[in-house]
Amino acid sequence: MLTTRQAADTFALHVVQGAYSEAASMLSQAAQEKWTEELIEENYQAMIRYFDDAEIEVITNWDELEDVEVDNGMMLYVPIEADGESEAITVVIDEEHKIVDIGFGRP
Numbered sequence: 001m002l003t004t005r006q007a008a009d010t011f012a013l014h015v016v017q018g019a020y021s022e023a024a025s026m027l028s029q030a031a032q033e034k035w036t037e038e039l040i041e042e043n044y045q046a047m048i049r050y051f052d053d054a055e056i057e058v059i060t061n062w063d064e065l066e067d068v069e070v071d072n073g074m075m076l077y078v079p080i081e082a083d084g085e086s087e088a089i090t091v092v093i094d095e096e097h098k099i100v101d102i103g104f105g106r107p
Contacts, residue, residue, distance in 0.1 A: 054083035
C-alpha cells in the first residue's frame with residue numbers, strides 16, 4: 001500500500017501525465033461523485049493555462065510543508081512547476097489512502 005505522500009505524488013503525476021481515469025480511480029466513492037475525470041482535467045488545465053508549452057515537473061517527496069491533519073484525513077501539498085512558474089495540487093487522503101478532496105492551485 002502506498003504511503004500518504006506516495007499517494008499524493010502518484011495522483012499528481014497521473015494528472016500531469018493526462019491519465020485522468022487513473023487519477024479518478026484514486027478517489028473515495030464520495031469524491032468520485034464530486035470529481036469526474038473531466039472536472040479534474042478542466043481544473044488542472046485552468047491552473048496551468050499560463051505555463052504555455054513549458055515542460056511540467058511534479059515535485060515528488062516534497063517535505064518543506066508538513067502534512068496537515070484535517071477532520072477527514074491528511075492534507076498534502078504537491079508542487080507543480082514549469083519554467084519558473086509554480087502551482088500545486090493539494091489532496092486530502094483518508095485512513096484508507098483514498099483521496100477525499102482535491103485543490104488545484106497554490107493556497
